[in-house]
Amino acid sequence: MKTATKLFLQKGVDQVGVREIAAKAGINLSLMNYYFQTKENLFETIFDSLVMDKAVKLRSILESDLPIEKKIRDYTNTYIDMLIGNPLLVSFVVSSLHRSPEQLKSMNAVVALYNSEVFCKHLISEADAGRIRRIDPEQLYISMISLILFPFAIKELICDRNQFSKEEFQAFIEERKSIIPEMLIGLLKA
Amino acid sequence: MKTATKLFLQKGVDQVGVREIAAKAGINLSLMNYYFQTKENLFETIFDSLVMDKAVKLRSILESDLPIEKKIRDYTNTYIDMLIGNPLLVSFVVSSLHRSPEQLKSMNAVVALYNSEVFCKHLISEADAGRIRRIDPEQLYISMISLILFPFAIKELICDRNQFSKEEFQAFIEERKSIIPEMLIGLLKA
């Protein structure tokens, strides 16, 4: 699984052969099939183990009792730190979603990952209390994850066009930890 | 090409077989290979024809003489209208980038698509004149395209979680035509 995870993230699921995975893992192809039956099954197992724990951690922030501004800052910081440690994850998930949307939508890890319900309720109650402007909470949630995630999806392009090294890209992303909450909170207060 | 384009967008390049394309196009597999040699070549041709004209149109907005606020609004409107007409395009491009980053980076259509240079210079000169706040222009550009593009990349999830019909998703996206410029301009003026 460790070998397959690395290869799936790097090259994409369909660019990796099962014989290559088995060879680099130092095991026999038949043994791999003994445990996972199919490549698709291996993919699902890996996807779940890659996403699940991260999704749970992120979800716990949005469902905490923190004030709304702090919630946005914590979520952004945590998400970005997580992705700096695994920058290929966004491409992997978006590509997987494109590959087989029906399969992904029903997966527990994905359900946990896209979960705006409690956060949206929090936004509504704040608006009811007159502490923030009344805007569609789902729009704010989508905007937040867009600002956090999309730069990783096009990391290769950003680095290429700006001549960024790996470190410079990371610095660029770190800057966003303050820019993103500023934009979102600005919208809530405008 | 028309048949292949439709299938590539719907199912993803690697989920479509060349025999399926040829069959649905009503031609022989060998004839397809006679013109395109390889599937990869067919993919490149299609990618270019899908992206190039749209990229040129978008670029012309950023390189126009419009004032900065109007530029942001026009760019957002045009981009969103374009994607409403072809919502699978973002997933397709991001997946393609993940599939073979080196190949994509050097393609003309991609160079035209991610092009922030003139826009960034405009932002800098506005900041020099004291008309907007001085922030990293690349950050604003990336934020802008993130807010516009990412919702399309996860369209399937958004529709699933919110029980959106195709029309409701479109209405949700239309709303963003005002939200996105507001966030960006808010950041420039804060």
Next chain:
DNA sequence: GTCTATACTCTGATAGAC
């Protein structure tokens, strides 16, 4: 559980007849 060996089917690509 782990391995070798093998085979079946589907895919991308090609050679060669017309």
Next chain:
DNA sequence: GTCTATCAGAGTATAGAC
């Protein structure tokens, strides 16, 4: 240009030794 026939390689599956 258009076709048939065929190729090597992929994913999958099985039988059987240890």
